[in-house]
Amino acid sequence: MLNKTTEILLVSDSKLLIDGLRKILESEPYIRVLADFSELSELSAFLKTKSPDYIFLDKRVQDPGIVKLLLSKKTKSNGSEIILLSDEDENENGPGSFITVNQSTSAAELVDIIINNRKLQKDSIIQNVIIKEPEINVTKTESRIINLVTSGHTNKEIAEKLKVREKTIKAHVTSIFTKLNLQNRYQLMVYGRRNTKRT
Numbered sequence: 001m002l003n004k005t006t007e008i009l010l011v012s013d014s015k016l017l018i019d020g021l022r023k024i025l026e027s028e029p030y031i032r033v034l035a036d037f038s039e040l041s042e043l044s045a046f047l048k049t050k051s052p053d054y055i056f057l058d059k060r061v062q063d064p065g066i067v068k069l070l071l072s073k074k075t076k077s078n079g080s081e082i083i084l085l086s087d088e089d090e091n092e093n094g095p096g097s098f099i100t101v102n103q104s105t106s107a108a109e110l111v112d113i114i115i116n117n118r119k120l121q122k123d124s125i126i127q128n129v130i131i132k133e134p135e136i137n138v139t140k141t142e143s144r145i146i147n148l149v150t151s152g153h154t155n156k157e158i159a160e161k162l163k164v165r166e167k168t169i170k171a172h173v174t175s176i177f178t179k180l181n182l183q184n185r186y187q188l189m190v191y192g193r194r195n196t197k198r199t
Contacts, residue, residue, distance in 0.1 A: 006114055009050075009080075010036035011043060011066060012058035021056065024107045031114060040065045051079045054114060059086040071098065083113065099189075100152035113186050142176050145169065149185060150192030 008025060010018050010033060018036045025031045034052050037043040040063050047069075057070050070082055082098035099113060138146065141162075148158045155173065159166040173188075182188050 005030050005032050006054065007032050007034050007052040008054040008056060008114065009034050009046070009052040010056045011038070011061060011070065012036070012056075012085075013038045013061050014058060017058060024111070025114075028111055028115070031111070038066075039063070040069065044069065047078065047080075053079075053081060054083055055080050056083045057085065059084055083110075102152060102154065104154040104156065109185060112184055116184070116186050138176060138179055142172055142179075145172050146176060146188065146192045146195075149173070150189050152189075 008031060010021055012018050022033050022036070025033050034050060035046060037046065038061060043066060055070055057067070059067060061067065071084075084098050084100050086100060086102065101110060101113070144162070145158060148161065153161070155169045156166050159169045162169070173185075176188065177183065180188070180191055182191060
């Protein structure tokens with residue numbers, strides 16, 4: 001069941017970005033790129049007949065109608081999860097409404113987001129392990145870092161906000177992984193979303 005193919009749609013004006021993402025994603029055996037679009041009319045027509053698991057949206061796309069359409073509740077209720085490429089803090093739609101990535105997100109991290117989120121949706125046992133309450137409480141600094149990671153900030157950005165070195169943030173993140181029994185940054189984002197009241 002975990003090996004079911006995950007379908008993704010790519011939306012961007014950048015041919016270079018689209019071609020690069022296609023090569024990365026299509027190299028994965030359980031990820032299928034359905035199509036790519038930069039025109040609102042073509043995208044709208046496609047979504048009337050298809051509901052991909054993910055829609056990768058480059059927020060720099062020139063047509064504002066595309067962003068409005070894809071970030072609407074209608075698209076969310078249609079069953080498609082939005083992965084938003086943006087260098088801004090995206091909070092206007094509420095926490096957890098879409099997944100935010102930025103220019104610092106690596107190809108491996110993007111693939112990890114897609115594959116592991118699919119597993120979370122399909123395997124309740126894995127989900128329960130990830131959101132299980134930790135036996136050891138995190139510190140106030142670690143709690144703040146969790147919030148920033150959940151919001152999509154990179155280690156470098158977090159270091160700038162907390163006015164410390166990036167190596168210090170990396171050490172904190174490693175400590176957080178150990179305390180919460182997590183294995184990657186995406187699992188930490190899941191934990192952060194599930195425990196917003198705690199932090």
